[in-house]
Amino acid sequence: MSIFVDERTTVVVQGISPTSQGLYHGLRNRDYGTKVVAGTNPNRGGEEIEGIPVYATVAEAVEATGANASFISVPPRFAAAAIIEAAEAGIPFVVCITEGIPAQDEALVYNRLVREFPGTRLLGPNCPGIISPGKCNIGITSGDIALPGGPVGIVSRSGTLTYQALHELSQQGVGQTTCVGIGGDPVPGTSFIDCLTAFEADPDTRAVMMIGEIGGSAEEEAAEFIGSSMTKPVVSYIAGVTAPAGRKMGHAGAIISGSKGTAQAKMDALAAAGVTVAQNPTEAGEAMVEIVRKLG
Amino acid sequence: MDLFEYQGKQYFARFGIPTSAGGVADTVDEAVEQAERAGYPVVVKAQVKVGGRGKAGGVKLAADAAEVRTHAGNILGLDIKGHVVKRLWVEHASDIAREYYASFTLDRAAKKHLGMLSAKGGVDIEEVAATDPDAIAMVHIDPTEGLDAAAARRWVDAAGLDEKARGQAAALLVDLYRCYVEGDCDLAEINPLILTTEGTVHALDAKVTLDDNAAFRHPEWEEYAATDTEDVREARARERGLNYIGLEGSVGIIANGAGLAMSTLDVVNQVGGSAANFLDIGGGASADVMAAALEVINSDPSVKSIFVNIFGGITRVDEVAKGVVEALSRVDIASPIVLRLDGTNAEAGREILAPHLSDRLVAEPTMVAAARRAVELAGGPR
Numbered sequence: 001m002s003i004f005v006d007e008r009t010t011v012v013v014q015g016i017s018p019t020s021q022g023l024y025h026g027l028r029n030r031d032y033g034t035k036v037v038a039g040t041n042p043n044r045g046g047e048e049i050e051g052i053p054v055y056a057t058v059a060e061a062v063e064a065t066g067a068n069a070s071f072i073s074v075p076p077r078f079a080a081a082a083i084i085e086a087a088e089a090g091i092p093f094v095v096c097i098t099e100g101i102p103a104q105d106e107a108l109v110y111n112r113l114v115r116e117f118p119g120t121r122l123l124g125p126n127c128p129g130i131i132s133p134g135k136c137n138i139g140i141t142s143g144d145i146a147l148p149g150g151p152v153g154i155v156s157r158s159g160t161l162t163y164q165a166l167h168e169l170s171q172q173g174v175g176q177t178t179c180v181g182i183g184g185d186p187v188p189g190t191s192f193i194d195c196l197t198a199f200e201a202d203p204d205t206r207a208v209m210m211i212g213e214i215g216g217s218a219e220e221e222a223a224e225f226i227g228s229s230m231t232k233p234v235v236s237y238i239a240g241v242t243a244p245a246g247r248k249m250g251h252a253g254a255i256i257s258g259s260k261g262t263a264q265a266k267m268d269a270l271a272a273a274g275v276t277v278a279q280n281p282t283e284a285g286e287a288m289v290e291i292v293r294k295l296g
Numbered sequence: 297m298d299l300f301e302y303q304g305k306q307y308f309a310r311f312g313i314p315t316s317a318g319g320v321a322d323t324v325d326e327a328v329e330q331a332e333r334a335g336y337p338v339v340v341k342a343q344v345k346v347g348g349r350g351k352a353g354g355v356k357l358a359a360d361a362a363e364v365r366t367h368a369g370n371i372l373g374l375d376i377k378g379h380v381v382k383r384l385w386v387e388h389a390s391d392i393a394r395e396y397y398a399s400f401t402l403d404r405a406a407k408k409h410l411g412m413l414s415a416k417g418g419v420d421i422e423e424v425a426a427t428d429p430d431a432i433a434m435v436h437i438d439p440t441e442g443l444d445a446a447a448a449r450r451w452v453d454a455a456g457l458d459e460k461a462r463g464q465a466a467a468l469l470v471d472l473y474r475c476y477v478e479g480d481c482d483l484a485e486i487n488p489l490i491l492t493t494e495g496t497v498h499a500l501d502a503k504v505t506l507d508d509n510a511a512f513r514h515p516e517w518e519e520y521a522a523t524d525t526e527d528v529r530e531a532r533a534r535e536r537g538l539n540y541i542g543l544e545g546s547v548g549i550i551a552n553g554a555g556l557a558m559s560t561l562d563v564v565n566q567v568g569g570s571a572a573n574f575l576d577i578g579g580g581a582s583a584d585v586m587a588a589a590l591e592v593i594n595s596d597p598s599v600k601s602i603f604v605n606i607f608g609g610i611t612r613v614d615e616v617a618k619g620v621v622e623a624l625s626r627v628d629i630a631s632p633i634v635l636r637l638d639g640t641n642a643e644a645g646r647e648i649l650a651p652h653l654s655d656r657l658v659a660e661p662t663m664v665a666a667a668r669r670a671v672e673l674a675g676g677p678r
Contacts, residue, residue, distance in 0.1 A: 028610070076509065076512065077512055077513070100509045101509060102480055102507055102509045102510035102513075103402060103480075103482065103507050103509065103510075104439070104477055104480055104507070104510065107402060107407065107408070107409065107439045108439040108440065110407050111407065111408065111438050111439050111440045112440055115440060128609075140609070140610055141609065142608075142609040142610050142639070142640050144640050145609070145639065145640060156555075157555065158553060158554060158555020158556070158558075159553050159555065159609070160551075160552055160553025160554075160555055160556035160607050160609065161553065161555035161556055161559060162555075163607055163609040163639060164556065164607050164638075164639075167607070167638065167639055184554060184555070186402055186404050187402070187404065187407055211555070213554075213555055213558060214558070215404075216404040216405070217404065217405050218404070218405075221405060237559075239555050239556075239558040239559040239562060240558040240561075240562065241562045241565065242561045242562050242564075242565045242570075242571065243558055243561065243574075244541070244543065246298075247541050247574075248508070249541065249554060249557070249558050249574055250539050250553075250554025250555075250557055250558070250574070250576040251554045251555070252507075252508075252509055253404070254554060254558065258422050259422065263562075279562075279566060280559065280562065280563050280566065280663065280664060281559055281663065282662060282663060282664060
């Protein structure tokens, strides 16, 4: 099995045009085998682009195709409205990879989803998306570096470190159930704990790799959850041990504020919860391979 | 982006938040002019983006023009924790009866806005939070609801501000919240917020951090961007649209992706070296971007070696390799370069690089090996 997306997932790509990022990534996802069933564009309803039927709105796309996931890669100024449009159309799983959405917009959208659209899960923004190898890929992860069959689930705040983790495991013949990029922004729609909960419940996932970074306290909260509620082994890597305080390290959410959000505090919390804490991505991959070999 | 105090006060003024009468001065003469305009006595304040300027001699009271001259002369050019003072804020000195604290920021764990208000202001709020947490009245504000006058008044009452300050403080907090939300601040902080002996409430300091992601809807921020950094390397990188942060070490870093770039700094540190910078060139890695990145790093005199760490996802490594080769043909690089290229089409990428390898351009298969090599080339581990 997998979490959040599988072979039954059908995707509507929001903001599709012959030159849009949405089309580029949507076609890549379709090439991987993802069921991309519709696109939306207010000015192109009724058209077909690269074999993808285009509807003016998400609601129309859902009515016509029954799409149960949406993919958003529109520019930052349009992203919040796009997420709400998907939620209003009843889409249960929305992936938004857009980087650069103002934090105020994110906080507002998050709380609107919680209050008005509890049936919608938002993944991202500012994330690489999600891949259940061999089943479904929504986002920008390269399908070539993922290996179907499990038993490892991956959850990460960073794109390239996620690819690195996938690659290291795949090269050693260790497959993945699902790899979720929750994104590097301050208010992610889906949290570490949401993913850990799903992996814990997924019978095919037998171990979890969690990749965090400086800023906020999501890793500490995850550590508490792992300590109290997880039976499956977890390997973790946290980026930013040497990051200076007060600077946003590429990701909007990767900032040490005052004395809060340091990598060391996160690593300590995770280690105390029984997590195997690696010092670099390679070490994390090696530790996971060893755990999987012992699981047999 | 952090604002200077004077910029923060000007930003506050846009939202009707009262501050002391004052103005900016870059010279001693300008300081006197601003003092005459604000009315004596005045406070001459160093404009630096670092705490502790009072203790460092960067804030002085002046009763007349002669004193302004003395203090302004002393403070301009003063080095406060590595920040050289180039600009002053001169404002009318307030008769302070009470000092409070007020701020809004995002509580990432609660995913709501967090307002903090305390009757104990003028001191380090993290210290108050640690030693006397009950002295801070905290409110979580749901962004879908906002902060209205009645809620602000209840909050002010809970914080135990002096009776005669409460009405003004509540109104000011509503304005400060509007500044924080509509003004797209990561942080809007007033410390101290004062009650004067005349019974008025206003902001004596301003600490504002703007959310860079919202710059597209704030053309007025351009003036702040111009003064944002004193680091010439960072200014140079910004001109080229690069995501760069200057650091103190000797190994120049180029990586694709923020997480991988942070991780690269960490690994360099683990093997005994230290990074000269953080530089994320994004998911792709075209020749243009690579050349711009190499130029910026090459212009940093403390760089002794360069570590290029690329993981190819959608961007295939063979394309990255071509980009590196082309960039090197355009830029003359002073320091040896260590490359670690992995991911999609890594083999093809290494083949493209093979004929170009030398003692100035080295390839290593793993991050750790590459970091070791880069540190050696920079003069060895510490």
